[in-house]
Amino acid sequence: MSRIGRKEIIIPQNIKADIENEIISINGPKGELSYKLSNSIQIEKIKNKLKLTKKYNDKKTQAVYGLSRSIINNMVIGVSQGFEKKLSIHGVGYRSQMEGKKLVLYVGYSHPVYINPPQDIQIEVENNINISIKGIDKETVGQIAAKIRSIRPPEPYKGKGIKYINENIKRKIGKAGK
Incomplete structure (x- = not known):
């Protein structure tokens, strides 16, 4: 059982949190985000801290709580610091560039691959x-990074492809290594 839900969320000085019904809005120097809470979770603001409590004591509520x-x-x-994911391209002739807001990838296909990011990325x-x-939304940043990586994931023999900076790729020997 997770105990993450019990921890209080400390709100820094330059951030404002508003709670209306079951919707919480967080404003900060980088932007604004909002989230609709489940009916089984209750939230209260005490000075500069947010505390979540469960209304019911079942398995589903516990999962949603954390x-x-x-x-x-x-x-x-x-909204205070932002999130960042870094990717690296490996391979002969593999490269990327920006055309306005679009990301253009040349990764071994007969055509370039274009990626249009959402407005907040x-x-x-x-x-x-x-x-x-x-970006400010962790889920969106991770989703866009995963989408870019899935265009040409790293292969195990030479390591060519798009990978996360800190990702470790297990290499295979190949037929010459027998």
């Missing part, structure tokens, strides 16, 4: 091989 706390905590972190390319995805 999830809600994590999502709200990620919202607070997102910023994508930057450094040295044609390093891609940085930034």
Whole structure:
């Protein structure tokens, strides 16, 4: 059983949290995020802390309890600091570039692959091989990074493809290694 839901969420000075009915809105220097809580979870604001409590004591409520706390905590972190995922491209002739807001990937296909990010996501390319995805919503940043990686995931023999910066790829020997 998770005990994450019991932890209080500390709100920094420059962040404002508003609770109306079951909707919580977090405002900060980077933007605004909102989340609708489940009917089985109750939230209260005490000075600069948010505390979640369960209305019922069943398995589903316990799961939603920890999830809600994590999502709200990620919202607070997102509007104050933001989230970032970094990807790296490996392979001969593999590269990327920006065309306006679109990301263009040349990763071994007969055509370039175009990615249109949502409005609240910023994508930057450094040295044609390093891609940085930034935003305030952790879920959206991770989803866009996973979408870019899925275009050409790293292969186990030479390691060619798109991978996360800190990702470790298990390499296979191949037929010459017998």
